[in-house]
Amino acid sequence: MEPDQQPGAAAGPEEPAAGQAEAAAPPPPQQASGAPDDAEGAAGLGDSQEEGSEEEEETEGYGSEEEDGPDSLLLISQRQVLKSIHEASTNMGAAFCVGGSLGRLPISLAVAPPLPGAAGETEAGTPGASGSSTSSRARQAVVVTFPDGGQADVEALQEACVPATFGRGTEEVLDESYRQALAVPASRLFTQLDLAAHGGVLEAVRRLLLPDAALLTVQLHTLNVYGPGGFFRGHRDTPRGNPRFVGSLVLCLPVAHMGGGLRVRHGGRSVVYEWGAGAAAGEVQWAAFFSDCLHEVLPVESGARVTLSWELFAHPADAVARMPAHLASLSGGAGRLVQALRAALDSKDFLVNGGALGFACQHAYPKSLLADVKAKDVPAMLKGEDATLLHALNAVGVLYRLVRVWQEPEDEMCGVDSDEDEWPPRGKYDPAFKALRVSRIGPSILSAPGDDKMGWAHDDPTGWLECTMGARFDTDTIWLGGEESFPDWTMGATHRFIRANCPTFVEEFYCAIGIVANIPPFADRPSMGSMAWAGQEGAAAAPSPSASPSASPPHKKSKLEQAVG
Numbered sequence: 001m002e003p004d005q006q007p008g009a010a011a012g013p014e015e016p017a018a019g020q021a022e023a024a025a026p027p028p029p030q031q032a033s034g035a036p037d038d039a040e041g042a043a044g045l046g047d048s049q050e051e052g053s054e055e056e057e058e059t060e061g062y063g064s065e066e067e068d069g070p071d072s073l074l075l076i077s078q079r080q081v082l083k084s085i086h087e088a089s090t091n092m093g094a095a096f097c098v099g100g101s102l103g104r105l106p107i108s109l110a111v112a113p114p115l116p117g118a119a120g121e122t123e124a125g126t127p128g129a130s131g132s133s134t135s136s137r138a139r140q141a142v143v144v145t146f147p148d149g150g151q152a153d154v155e156a157l158q159e160a161c162v163p164a165t166f167g168r169g170t171e172e173v174l175d176e177s178y179r180q181a182l183a184v185p186a187s188r189l190f191t192q193l194d195l196a197a198h199g200g201v202l203e204a205v206r207r208l209l210l211p212d213a214a215l216l217t218v219q220l221h222t223l224n225v226y227g228p229g230g231f232f233r234g235h236r237d238t239p240r241g242n243p244r245f246v247g248s249l250v251l252c253l254p255v256a257h258m259g260g261g262l263r264v265r266h267g268g269r270s271v272v273y274e275w276g277a278g279a280a281a282g283e284v285q286w287a288a289f290f291s292d293c294l295h296e297v298l299p300v301e302s303g304a305r306v307t308l309s310w311e312l313f314a315h316p317a318d319a320v321a322r323m324p325a326h327l328a329s330l331s332g333g334a335g336r337l338v339q340a341l342r343a344a345l346d347s348k349d350f351l352v353n354g355g356a357l358g359f360a361c362q363h364a365y366p367k368s369l370l371a372d373v374k375a376k377d378v379p380a381m382l383k384g385e386d387a388t389l390l391h392a393l394n395a396v397g398v399l400y401r402l403v404r405v406w407q408e409p410e411d412e413m414c415g416v417d418s419d420e421d422e423w424p425p426r427g428k429y430d431p432a433f434k435a436l437r438v439s440r441i442g443p444s445i446l447s448a449p450g451d452d453k454m455g456w457a458h459d460d461p462t463g464w465l466e467c468t469m470g471a472r473f474d475t476d477t478i479w480l481g482g483e484e485s486f487p488d489w490t491m492g493a494t495h496r497f498i499r500a501n502c503p504t505f506v507e508e509f510y511c512a513i514g515i516v517a518n519i520p521p522f523a524d525r526p527s528m529g530s531m532a533w534a535g536q537e538g539a540a541a542a543p544s545p546s547a548s549p550s551a552s553p554p555h556k557k558s559k560l561e562q563a564v565g
Ligand SMILES: O=C(O)CCC(=O)C(=O)O
Pocket: 222, 224, 232, 237, 250, 262, 295, 296, 297, 307, 309, 499, 500
């Protein structure tokens, strides 16, 4: 159990992202008030004032902190270069949510009664869910129209709902201290509203959040009614077995209410969508966001907040045309990153013999994305800053690869005294020590935790890394900002996020991804005009530059690395 991700402990800041608090907010989405909050400061970076003995600390996380003795001028200079790239790469302020209004629009819904004993229906005996309210529930389909139906239709709808549950660990639970709402799963819901037919909505979401995707599709997930006092505390929506799952879209029906703002957070920024006034005036309003972003429904003060929610899936074009589109979309923070990268590549102080430079992705991704989507299609699924980072690398002609990254705790006994017969080895997961493990995207990815026959994987997902063929300790990459710069480490190792009223709960979780840029030796770096070998490593037209990781500032092996590999 990771307390900062579990229901009941969501008050903590979700993202110790370096420097994000100062990032310029994106243009505030329509109908929203944007305000930076939960500022975290620049973890591991310090501010721009650097002097004498503080140097070591100021540039921690740039590849040489494990060195003994005084640093050479070259190392100091290189750390400055790395720091400037890192700052530029984590201050891009990419959009993470978008919202708008369809204007005044009547919405009709039909809600079928639950099938008696239907498996997965929250009222039908799902573990942890209440089964007590079945008797008073409508036995016939309920048809409602808003705004015309008014209070009578709200009550009829409430009668057709069940208490909204959510996934916690492997269970679907009802916990009114975490979520107080009513729900109807999509399986019982029919509406005339075809979101895909409102072309502007999905296109706006695609352009703002996923410009590299050729197409977004949606799947209706649930209807929720939040009455007075209703709320849903901070959570992330679980990816459930579809690797193309990128986001959630919530649409508020024209039913009067006050309160109930939808707050979405990412990287120290947050946006609140307040729909009460518009809904009272008959407007149908919506918001879409990356589902790995922490979000919550603030308490409803009066009336009924009725929402439909869809899952969003991103699809790549057959061939993602890179350069023209990417150059066209380089702006603001991305431009600064391109500048920092160009300056670095032009400098002999920067990895003169070449090396691997790792960037932590700022969003998390479904585990199955990396297992099931072809590497060439993955860029179309990248979100916000992560997509922009690839554009910037493409723009400066640097090859990269996408890797999964896990945090690996170590125990002193690891690999030395532990009993090889014991599985998983006892004491191996002491959180006091952390190392990075990476894996290329590819088929040799973790199997689902549930696949493990030995029964321990559910409780100790870190453990099943041990039997993963594709994972290896990363001794070569200089990870900018170190492990601190991953937005939430627990995503990488263990988490199954909660999802509202999920009738067929499939165990899934987010994972952390890193982008490792292959910096060629100085002598081999292309002139900035040449884009010939930009893109993913291994791409057909990409001659591989002969980067020599060992020539980067020597990267001392951690205790764990020494012990294991
Ligand atoms: O109703 C909303 O605004 C969002 C609800 C939500 O976050 C969910 O159902 O997962």
